[in-house]
Structure formats: C-alpha cells, structure tokens
Amino acid sequence: MTSSRAALLIGKITHSRKEWEALGSLVSLKEYGSGSRTHFLEQCQSGVFDDVVGIYRSNESTRLTGPFDKELVQALPNSLETIAHNGAGYDNIDISACTERQIQVSSTPIAVDDSTADTAMFLMLGALRRVTIPFNAIRKGGWRGKGFQLGHDPKGKTLGVLGLGGIGRAVAQRAKGFGMTIQYHNRNRLTAELEDGARYVSFEELLKTSDVLSLNLALNANTRHIISKPQFDLMKDGVVIVNTARGPIIDEAALVDALNSGKVFSAGLDVFEEEPKVHPGLLENENVVIVPHIGTSTWETQKGMELLVLDNLKSGIQGKGLITQVPEQKQKR
Numbered sequence: 001m002t003s004s005r006a007a008l009l010i011g012k013i014t015h016s017r018k019e020w021e022a023l024g025s026l027v028s029l030k031e032y033g034s035g036s037r038t039h040f041l042e043q044c045q046s047g048v049f050d051d052v053v054g055i056y057r058s059n060e061s062t063r064l065t066g067p068f069d070k071e072l073v074q075a076l077p078n079s080l081e082t083i084a085h086n087g088a089g090y091d092n093i094d095i096s097a098c099t100e101r102q103i104q105v106s107s108t109p110i111a112v113d114d115s116t117a118d119t120a121m122f123l124m125l126g127a128l129r130r131v132t133i134p135f136n137a138i139r140k141g142g143w144r145g146k147g148f149q150l151g152h153d154p155k156g157k158t159l160g161v162l163g164l165g166g167i168g169r170a171v172a173q174r175a176k177g178f179g180m181t182i183q184y185h186n187r188n189r190l191t192a193e194l195e196d197g198a199r200y201v202s203f204e205e206l207l208k209t210s211d212v213l214s215l216n217l218a219l220n221a222n223t224r225h226i227i228s229k230p231q232f233d234l235m236k237d238g239v240v241i242v243n244t245a246r247g248p249i250i251d252e253a254a255l256v257d258a259l260n261s262g263k264v265f266s267a268g269l270d271v272f273e274e275e276p277k278v279h280p281g282l283l284e285n286e287n288v289v290i291v292p293h294i295g296t297s298t299w300e301t302q303k304g305m306e307l308l309v310l311d312n313l314k315s316g317i318q319g320k321g322l323i324t325q326v327p328e329q330k331q332k333r
C-alpha cells in the first residue's frame, strides 16, 4: 500500500525487520542504509524525504549522518513530526532544535536498564578485585601474573550512585544483593518508593563518603566533567569508580592522575571521552577494567530496544504521542 506519509529508517534494524515492515500498513517505508552526512543533507534538500513524518534513528545513524545537530535538524523535511531514537543516551541529538521545530523525540530508557546495570556490576566486581592482571596473565601462561594483589569484597561497602534513574536503580538493586549500602545524589530527591531504601545525600557528601562511585547520569552541558580533579580530591582514598554512563562525564586526564597517585584504587569503564579512542593512561594502567561500550550488547536488550523504537514511531505516526519521549520535551508541556 502506498501512502502520502512515510517513515524513514536511518541505518539498520537487525532483530525486528518484521515489525518494521508491518508499519507499511500505516505509511510507506523509506530506508537510508548507507551514505554520508553530505549525501544525507543533499537528499533532504532534493525533496525525496518530503513526505516523511517519522524517523527511526538507529544506532548506525551517527556513523552515517553525523549527529542530529542544529544544522541537520533544520535540514529535515517540514513534514517531520517524530524522531524515534534507538539509544538511552541522546546527547547526539540537539533536543532544543527539535523542540523549536515541534519535532517530538523519544529515546529507549527502561529497555536498557538490566543489561547496562549488569555491565556496571561486572565492572564493579572486576575493579574491586583488580582483575586485569590475573585476567591477562592466565592466557599468557603466567597464572595470576606479576603484581597480583588481593582485592576487596563489595559486602559492607557504601555504593554511591550519581544519577539514580532507571539504570542507577537497577545497579542499586543488584548491589544490595552483594551486601552493599546504597546512597545517591540526584538534582532532586526521589519518592520513597523510587529510593527503595537508598539514602539521599548532597553531591559533596556522596563524593566524600562512598567506597564505590557509580556514574549513571545523562551527559549534557551541566554534567560534562562533573567528576574532575576537585571532585577526586574530595573522595575517600582508595575509592573505586565505575562509569557506564558517558565518557565525558569524567575528566579522563584527571582520572588517570587519580589512578596513578593511588587516590583511586581502581576503575571499571564501559565508556570513554573520545570513543573509540581510549586515553593511553587508562590502557596502560592495570588497575583499570575496560570494555568497549558493550553495556547493551545482548540479543535480548537489542531486540527490546528496537521494539521500543518501533512502538514510539507507530504511536507518533498515529498521533498518540510518544511512549518514552525525552524528559526535556515532557517538561515543556
């Protein structure tokens, strides 16, 4: 069936092609599977997307078109009403520019909570055990390795969560199972139900009193380098840092210094300031446990994210609003 309204997929859908094709009963389907930013902007100008009311912005999109910054958002067709983005973080989309143009944007929170929290626990346990030396040594025939040391138990330690949102709460829930006490800081205190026993403390107290600090807040202009030298200086000696949020939340150079000085016992990192580049000071330091941004890399979670994007897109196309619209736009309502 053809329609004068269309949905545009930028990049790929891997696990939910059938569900994408089913959208064809509502609108015609277009795909932008390869190209470049310049080519995409030319396509926008040429008018081939002039019937597009909804965009499915896949994980691949940034590689193809670059960020959805002001320039790109302004070039999008006038018909566009909805951008359904596949990812919990949406720092690669200029939300204000979208709001100005009355384009509603959704992301994929909730669907990512479990697998990202599992990754945080994996990194936290690995960092507490300083697992990198024995992990690398056994494969090289070196058994536990030169420099192997005892680690620490999570039990009895205080976990500080900066940003007790969906993922932060899933980390807290898991950490309680390991015998940790939970405290957190958000801009505003949560309800008792959402706190679920976690203690609300100021940012400064969180830094001063946590044994392990888990970063679980979104990246924006206010949170870039929210953890830098002055914040490391306030922390307990021997603190463990876990970052599964976004690399630029930590000033990486300051983290390298804090690791080298022994202020930080170890760090577990899934995200980096300039991915896919990793600061050499982190690569060289065996007290760092690193994985290459694999927080949501499971079959179950990838499928769940794709389905949530499609549900948002469908709901937007049908004029029913978005299921998981980004909070900045909800507050404007």
Ligand SMILES: NC(=O)c1ccc[n+]([C@@H]2O[C@H](COP(=O)([O-])OP(=O)(O)OC[C@H]3O[C@@H](n4cnc5c(N)ncnc54)[C@H](O)[C@@H]3O)[C@@H](O)[C@H]2O)c1
Pocket: 088, 089, 090, 109, 110, 112, 116, 162, 163, 164, 165, 166, 167, 168, 185, 186, 187, 188, 216, 217, 218, 219, 222, 223, 244, 245, 246, 270, 271, 293, 294, 295, 296
């Ligand atoms: N490693 C990965 O693969 C991966 C996967 C999913 C999400 N993420 C990242 O994790 C982040 C958190 O995801 P989420 O779904 O839990 O988001 P969320 O919106 O549910 O939670 C973020 C929390 O941070 C709090 N917050 C924001 N600014 C703050 C500040 N300045 N100080 C203190 N608290 C602040 C918010 O109030 C909120 O409670 C995402 O923005 C994304 O960048 C990474």
